[in-house]
Amino acid sequence: MIDIRLxxxxxxxxxxxxxxxxxDIDLTKILRLDEEVRLLLKESEGFKHRRNLxxxxxxELKKRGVNTESETLDMRKLSQKIKETDARIKSLSEDIHxxxxxxxxxxxxxxxxxxxxxxxxxxxxxxxxxEFDFPIKSHIELGERLGILDFQRASRLAGSGFVxxxxxxxxxxRSIINFMLDLHVKSHRYxxxxxxxxxxxxxxxxxxxxxxxENDLFRVDDGNYYLVPTAEVPVTNIYRDxxxxxxxxxxxxxxxTPCFRKEAGSWGQDTRGLIRQHQFDKxxxxxxxxxxxxxxxxEKLLSDAEDxxxxxxxxxxxxxxxxxxxxFASAKTYDIEVWVPxxxxxxxxxxxxxxxxxxxxxxxxxxxxxxxxxxxxxHTLNGSGLAVGRTLVAILENYQQEDxxxxxxxxxxxxxxxxxxxx
RNA sequence: GGAGGGAUGGCCGAGCGGUUUAAGGCGCUGGUCUUGAAAACCAGUGAACGGAAGUUCCGUGAGUUCGAAUCUCACUCCCUCCGCCA
Numbered sequence: 001m002i003d004i005r006l007x008x009x010x011x012x013x014x015x016x017x018x019x020x021x022x023x024d025i026d027l028t029k030i031l032r033l034d035e036e037v038r039l040l041l042k043e044s045e046g047f048k049h050r051r052n053l054x055x056x057x058x059x060e061l062k063k064r065g066v067n068t069e070s071e072t073l074d075m076r077k078l079s080q081k082i083k084e085t086d087a088r089i090k091s092l093s094e095d096i097h098x099x100x101x102x103x104x105x106x107x108x109x110x111x112x113x114x115x116x117x118x119x120x121x122x123x124x125x126x127x128x129x130x131e132f133d134f135p136i137k138s139h140i141e142l143g144e145r146l147g148i149l150d151f152q153r154a155s156r157l158a159g160s161g162f163v164x165x166x167x168x169x170x171x172x173x174r175s176i177i178n179f180m181l182d183l184h185v186k187s188h189r190y191x192x193x194x195x196x197x198x199x200x201x202x203x204x205x206x207x208x209x210x211x212x213x214e215n216d217l218f219r220v221d222d223g224n225y226y227l228v229p230t231a232e233v234p235v236t237n238i239y240r241d242x243x244x245x246x247x248x249x250x251x252x253x254x255x256x257t258p259c260f261r262k263e264a265g266s267w268g269q270d271t272r273g274l275i276r277q278h279q280f281d282k283x284x285x286x287x288x289x290x291x292x293x294x295x296x297x298x299e300k301l302l303s304d305a306e307d308x309x310x311x312x313x314x315x316x317x318x319x320x321x322x323x324x325x326x327x328f329a330s331a332k333t334y335d336i337e338v339w340v341p342x343x344x345x346x347x348x349x350x351x352x353x354x355x356x357x358x359x360x361x362x363x364x365x366x367x368x369x370x371x372x373x374x375x376x377x378x379h380t381l382n383g384s385g386l387a388v389g390r391t392l393v394a395i396l397e398n399y400q401q402e403d404x405x406x407x408x409x410x411x412x413x414x415x416x417x418x419x420x421x422x423x
Numbered sequence: 424g425g426a427g428g429g430a431u432g433g434c435c436g437a438g439c440g441g442u443u444u445a446a447g448g449c450g451c452u453g454g455u456c457u458u459g460a461a462a463a464c465c466a467g468u469g470a471a472c473g474g475a476a477g478u479u480c481c482g483u484g485a486g487u488u489c490g491a492a493u494c495u496c497a498c499u500c501c502c503u504c505c506g507c508c509a
Contacts, residue, residue, distance in 0.1 A: 038472090038473090041472075041473085041478085042473085042478095044478080045472090045473090045477060045478040045479085046477085046478090048477090048478060048479085049476090049477060049478070051489080051490075052478090052490085054489070054490090055441075055489055055490040056441070056442085056490085057489095058441085058489055058490070059440095059441035059489090059490075060441085062441085063441085068489075071489065072488095072489045072490095073489085074489080075488095075489035075490080076488090076489065078489085079488085079489070243433090243469095243470085245433095374470095375470080
């Protein structure tokens with residue numbers, strides 16, 4: 001959520017930021033409502049001040065046995081007036097809040113201007129795509145031939161957009177999860193969280209998934225609950241409505257969860273295979289940090305996520321998303337894209353973002369500065385570390401052999417009973 | 424699912440219609456004392472809005488009242504017991 005005070009004082013900066021995103025949002029309405037609320041608030045407070053004074057007097061007079069009928073009558077009218085004014089304030093404040101919830105974050109100044117993914121800027125490449133001296137297979141073909149991925153039967157169980165992992169596939173998936181968790185916990189010093197896979201509305205509002213993107217989520221129980229689209233949602237909300245002490249910052253969490261997404265509007269893209277599924281596994285990194293160092297923390301987060309691909313020996317590149325391609329809540333995002341041989345291109349396996357205080361404001365997540373002082377909103381960041389299904393795609397395809405078998409990357413072998421190859 | 428109990432500041436806990444600016448304690452911060460520390464003593468310690476005055480906040484939301492932490496209703500969460508269950 002953007003800061004209404006900033007909007008009041010520096011409207012041009014907000015307007016300009018939104019314009020860079022390609023958003024043309026009229027802020028006049030909000031400012032008008034804001035002005036009205038503050039006027040009514042002043043009025044209501046004056047009334048209440050008088051009510052408090054006179055009520056005390058009435059108490060005093062009654063104690064002395066004096067008749068207070070006329071005062072009581074006056075106050076009855078005043079109370080009615082207060083009630084009406086407060087109702088109006090409440091209703092207008094809700095309007096403002098709802099408007100604000102639908103405004104995206106302002107891009108950081110370092111974010112390249114652009115409208116589509118073509119405008120994203122490549123930052124670096126690591127490794128080089130493998131050369132094959134035989135006709136390569138897609139992960140779909142490899143997985144089905146090996147009997148480790150079963151798309152057909154999964155669609156019988158649930159529908160399209162689901163997969164059934166079998167034997168070595170199921171084991172490989174579990175190995176990838178454990179490898180990623182261990183790497184981040186042991187080498188990168190994150191603490192592990194295993195959260196609920198269902199969250200309430202408030203949690204989804206904090207992260208920016210609601211109210212605007214309701215259609216992307218699986219609703220449960222008439223909309224009282226939602227299946228998590230990413231661990232970001234439950235984990236970011238751990239400190240919702242809390243004031244944490246500065247001493248415990250930065251807080252770094254790593255969390256494995258399945259992720260559930262409707263993917264409405266993605267028709268036609270990646271309809272076959274593991275790339276786009278309604279349910280997929282992901283290991284997510286989430287940080288709560290002080291505002292001052294948040295962009296250094298973003299770089300560290302990125303390199304922690306990159307490390308997974310380095311360890312797995314998978315070629316990748318990093319791009320900075322342009323203003324028009326960034327997610328709703330983000331101020332700056334790096335995508336990590338892994339090489340997918342069958343497609344001859346790099347595909348997203350991680351998205352690392354700094355939300356600055358956007359989510360913290362929505363979720364009222366603050367910290368108390370050392371030595372006391374006013375609580376301040378902290379900054380939240382997160383990034384995939386990594387998307388498991390897509391990582392599995394990259395492993396199958398990059399490590400495929402001519403006979404359709406797949407070499408297991410070194411770092412995963414301890415998790416696979418020392419096995420070097422599938423089958 | 425059934426029965427009962429509860430929710431007050433960072434924590435414990437008093438208050439059950441009108442000096443409540445929410446008692447008291449713990450914790451925390453500063454000071455005095457001390458070579459230093461502890462103890463003791465003194466002072467200060469919640470949040471939001473506002474330039475300030477002030478207003479609001481005792482789980483949440485409605486209501487009663489001139490006046491609500493205090494009374495009424497609904498809801499949420501927690502605890503205990505029973506039932507069911509991985």
